[in-house]
Amino acid sequence: MTSMVSERPTFLLAPFDRRTWRAYGFLWLSLLLAPFALTYVLFTIGFIAAVSVTVIGLFVAGAVLLGMRGWGAMYRRMAIRFLDVEIAEPTPRLPRRGFWRRVGAMLGDATAWRALLYMAVTFPLAIVAFVVSTVFLAVATGATTHWAWSQFLPLQQASDGRWHRGASFGTDWFVDTPARQLMLFGAGVILLYLWPQVQRMFVALFALLATSLLGPTQASLRVADVERARAVTVDDADARLRRIERNLHDGTQAHLVAVAMQIGEAREMLRDGADPADLAAVLETAHDSTKDTLAELRELARGIRPPALDAGLAVALETLAARAAVPVRAHAAGLGDADLSPSVASITYFAVAELVSNATRHAEATGVDVVAGIEPAADPATGSTRPALVVRVHDDGRGGAVVREPGPDGRGSGLAGLMDRLSGVDGLLRVVSPAGGPTVVTVIIPLTGTPRPGTSSTGAGAPGRR
Structure with missing residues (x-):
């Protein structure tokens, strides 16, 4: 209201x-x-x-x-x-x-x-x-x-x-x-x-x-937000399952069929007494196809839940930075000891991945800084302060990023969709992106509990540029 x-x-x-x-x-x-x-x-x-x-x-x-x-x-x-x-x-x-x-x-x-x-x-x-x-x-x-x-x-x-x-x-x-x-x-x-x-x-x-x-009322607004976040979560899950099904059908399944055919060919060659060199070549091809299929399955599994998250959000962000198409420097002080739920860690990881991807594809950035840590943040509902996971993604791109409703073709909804996904964990998204850049996007996710002893906070600013 x-x-x-x-x-x-x-x-x-x-x-x-x-x-x-x-x-x-x-x-x-x-x-x-x-x-x-x-x-x-x-x-x-x-x-x-x-x-x-x-x-x-x-x-x-x-x-x-x-x-x-x-x-x-x-x-x-x-x-x-x-x-x-x-x-x-x-x-x-x-x-x-x-x-x-x-x-x-x-x-x-x-x-x-x-x-x-x-x-x-x-x-x-x-x-x-x-x-x-x-x-x-x-x-x-x-x-x-x-x-x-x-x-x-x-x-x-x-x-x-x-x-x-x-x-x-x-x-x-x-x-x-x-x-x-x-x-x-x-x-x-x-x-x-x-x-x-x-x-x-x-x-x-x-x-x-x-x-x-x-x-x-505030209660009715909260219920509406929860229902919208639930709908977004359901749609995200459905879209992800459809993408996995499509990747399995068009990629992995086709490769497995090729491997099966190559193994069948090798079996026939073995039965017919074919030249061992030719048989070895067919088996080598089948072996390479199997390794390619395993690599695709690992990449597919990484899209569902990155294995690096098992080692903590800090390690996952560093892994994400190493795999990015542009130079990315991740600084996540204290997150290794933070009591983060799996859902918060997963949503944060994919939010940073989305923002880094946007900086590469749309902002034409040449470098990105990611700063994450536990900081006190005001609760909009009660006005009190409680610990929150705060992640700032700073890029040197051309700026002009805005949160807007998706178009008829569903395009242009990246930040809006990210904001809806964050609402599922009471998260906030703040965008500062003047024309000409730089762009600073802040993700704030309140934590239901307090951080474990030893958790430290990071500074508000991003580290220096490369």
């Missing part, structure tokens, strides 16, 4: 700024809707209390409560349109199977109850905000224009018997002289400039309530 209030207008232009008048229009709409919203709130609460004693009543009460989602959507659009705030859509309702589960989901819908709370709380706020704002605006307008319309006011007699025409304060003080007209005009100008400031306080409270109660 995010909110963003637009930049405030300057003080001198505030009474005439369109944002000030849009906010005043929001107060008008809120006042007009408040009685109907409160009526629906009271009806919903009373109806639920009255009919929940029956099974059918529970279902109907749940349906009435879900109507709050519609009210919440309307108020959310109002806040976005008039108050210049950004509020994410609440998570949609998930279908439930079974009568009781469906009824429980309806009556326990957090989005509906939060909208009900918003409508109840904003009823008095709408009245007070509109009255105060309108009084400031009306008095300011009347005071600044009093000199023009006061001549049409009826005559009033003071206690001394004299007649006056103009606004009166008390029984004998009338605004009917140039000096007093000027004083009232000045007071009106002051009130006119105070009006946007007073109104802004009420509008800020409306915006706070809207962003807090009409958007998704």
Whole structure:
């Protein structure tokens, strides 16, 4: 859930700024809707209390409560349109199977109850905000224009018997002289400039309530992230299995068939008493084909899980650096003693492999630095600090890397896909890539436990360039 209030207008232009008048229009709409919203709130609460004693009543009460989602959507659009705030859509309702589960989901819908709370709380706020704002605006307008319309006011007699025409304060003080007209005009100008400031306080409270109660909850966002990460994991696993099947079918299987044919040919030659030299040549070819097949199988296994990971992430990163197409320097201080789960180590390895590959293919880099270590990192959910695996990949390429949605052909989704995969372990991806380079991509994966004794942290910066 995010909110963003637009930049405030300057003080001198505030009474005439369109944002000030849009906010005043929001107060008008809120006042007009408040009685109907409160009526629906009271009806919903009373109806639920009255009919929940029956099974059918529970279902109907749940349906009435879900109507709050519609009210919440309307108020959310109002806040976005008039108050210049950004509020994410609440998570949609998930279908439930079974009568009781469906009824429980309806009556326990957090989005509906939060909208009900918003409508109840904003009823008095709408009245007070509109009255105060309108009084400031009306008095300011009347005071600044009093000199023009006061001549049409009826005559009033003071206690001394004299007649006056103009606004009166008390029984004998009338605004009917140039000096007093000027004083009232000045007071009106002051009130006119105070009006946007007073109104802004009420509008800020409306915006706070809207962003807090009409958007998704942190729990629902977390569930959505977990579901998206799970879907990405399933898709990744399926794509990897398909790639393995294709490689086995097109490569390894074809080589094994060739080896079988060569061995069959050697057997026939042996049965027919062929020349030993020819027989040796066929067996040599079969032997070479077998070694090539074994090499392909090792490469295929390395793509599933690199054997170097068995020796730790630090060794795996050094092995990856040695196999890269461009010079890569890996620095992983303290990772050898870190308590990293196999999933974290594997995801980190393939993330670095993806980033190094991107630097080679897309950024046209001539060198890459990889710095990994355990560092304290802030938890976005709680704000607390806990240990995290931090990996920085620095290349000297042309820069311009951005995280964007994949195109229709599925291309251009490398960083976005990497970000989704990292979300499966609560990881974050940060990209700093100005045009012309260099590019620094930081992978942050929080650790569920604490590092074992002896684990050290690395510095924030990458080591010097080659």
